[in-house]
Amino acid sequence: MPTLNWIGKDKIVNHHNDVPFKVLEKKYTFGDDTENMIIHGDNLEALKALLPKYENSIKCIYIDPPYNTGNEHWVYNDNVNDPHIQKWLHDTFHESGITVDDLTRHDKWLCMMYPRLVLLQKLLSNDGAIFISIDDNEQANLKLMCDEIFGQSNFIGELIWKKKQGGGNDSNNVVVEHEYIISYSKSFSSFRLGLDENYQLDDKLYPLSDEKGQYGLITLDKASIQFSQSLVFEIETPSGEKLLPRIVKGKQSCWRWSKEKVQKQYNELVFKNGKVYTKYYRPKGITQRSLLIDAVYGRTETGNDDIKAIFGTKPFDYPKPVSLIKHFISIASDKDAIILDSFAGSGTTAHAVLNLNKTDGGNRKFILVEMCDYAENITAERVRRVINGYGEKEGTGGGFSFYELGTEIFDSKTGLLNNNADTEKIREYVWFAETHTPFCAPKSTNNYLLGTYGRADYYFYYEKNEETTLDWDFLQTITQKADQYIIYADRCLLSDSEMQQLNIVFKKIPRDIKKI
Ligand SMILES: C[S@@+](CC[C@H](N)C(=O)[O-])C[C@H]1O[C@@H](n2cnc3c(N)ncnc32)[C@H](O)[C@@H]1O
Structure with missing residues (x-):
């Protein structure tokens, strides 16, 4: 290219x-x-x-x-x-x-x-x-x-x-x-x-109307389509008249519909002045x-x-x-x-x-x-x-x-999370950095839950003016079960083996927040 x-x-x-x-x-x-x-x-x-x-x-x-x-x-x-x-x-x-x-x-x-x-x-x-x-x-x-x-x-x-x-x-x-x-x-x-x-269709093309809308008529016989002898057969009008496709300029035309289709959709045909027609309705719109x-x-x-x-x-x-x-x-x-x-x-x-x-x-x-x-x-x-x-x-x-x-969201001088930024916006950002999906605040009794992505629950344990600690007290506040827990906090007091056993991944604020 x-x-x-x-x-x-x-x-x-x-x-x-x-x-x-x-x-x-x-x-x-x-x-x-x-x-x-x-x-x-x-x-x-x-x-x-x-x-x-x-x-x-x-x-x-x-x-x-x-x-x-x-x-x-x-x-x-x-x-x-x-x-x-x-x-x-x-x-x-x-x-x-x-x-x-x-x-x-x-x-x-x-x-x-x-x-x-x-x-x-x-x-x-x-x-x-x-x-x-x-x-x-x-x-x-x-x-x-x-x-x-x-x-x-x-x-x-x-x-x-x-x-x-x-x-x-x-x-x-x-x-x-x-x-x-x-x-x-x-x-x-x-x-x-x-x-x-909005396209302006030509009203003259749809002069008639019925319960389905405005329509025009088109003859069922056409000299311009590929001739086929099987499309030349008699159609009987409701008054008993038998009609054949016309001969146009010396050339035999044929019906556009097969015999089976005429039988099945006979009600859709219109008979007028010794000719057979089908209706074409005004479309709701046309291709751009x-x-x-x-x-x-x-x-x-x-x-x-x-x-x-x-x-x-x-x-x-x-x-x-x-x-x-x-x-x-x-x-x-x-x-x-x-x-x-x-x-x-x-x-x-x-x-x-x-x-x-x-x-x-x-x-x-x-x-x-x-x-x-x-x-x-x-x-x-x-x-x-x-x-x-x-x-x-x-x-x-x-x-x-x-x-x-x-x-x-990040202080341009220190590269750290900006304490002056709105907490909800920081939560939105952290969720997006982790999952690359739009944030939608979850309904939960735990205010730190960001949401569930895949089989993991994400927690952002953040307070503007105090350090937060991932410890047993915080774990008590988690009531929703998940296969894995990704938890952001300032510090962690759990041991590696405890975290492994409980399937917890600890991420430190703000260092571990990915900059996208
Ligand atoms: C051609 S006008 C748009 C007119 C508009 N479609 C209307 O019907 O009123 C372009 C507008 O884009 C704004 N614009 C140009 N660069 C921009 C930027 N980087 N961020 C936001 N707006 C910008 C201009 O100030 C201007 O008002």
């Missing part, structure tokens, strides 16, 4: 491992207490912070990263000269002998995207899919990079979204009226894209087509109108239409799915999730990440207004919690 190379790639391919695990600090909850999250911060750290709980759990990811157009005059920088990203590039490369000035804007963009896509791939569930909006500036690079990260065989398709019509006659040679949406699954064999229910036309999925203006209707003004440049993102969510997830957008911008993805839930009674959850300071007054504010209603629009209901990136 051809691979893409660029300056800085060597330094970046494993960079996701060096990103510190940070705690997500909840600042407030708005509306109902749901699992919906809006996280303010760089998505590299936010995605890493989500791993312990959400690895392999996200059904649908939609991202709309900066396209690297070079435009710096929007509310966000649409290139890699954003001060946050410049600082991140500088910090990441400063010891490598490469200076940020050695990188072209394409190198920088690829370095920025690579580790973030690696983490997104880890978060995706086995039956999940990612959709990435992009334009000509980076489309070719992104495709090759995704082949490497997601695997060529997991490529779902490249959709073309017609985003505008008209104007542009002053463009050089070609007026670009489209963007791309590149889509990959985590595991192609476990993934199935849903039907496109690669062209997404603006009349159905919205265009750039639609995204602007969506946000203007909420704020009265347009506080954000080029938000995507709600209808477009809604479409990706509906073809790639079920009603309980978690939807992630780590380049959230004005929060269109949350808007789409809340709208869809309202329409079909679903319980989808969203996780948004936005680095810029408008995460609160544009992203979160838009979601609040969608929940409560705006203008004439009734609210969708629901709620979300707003988070900031907090302390690191």
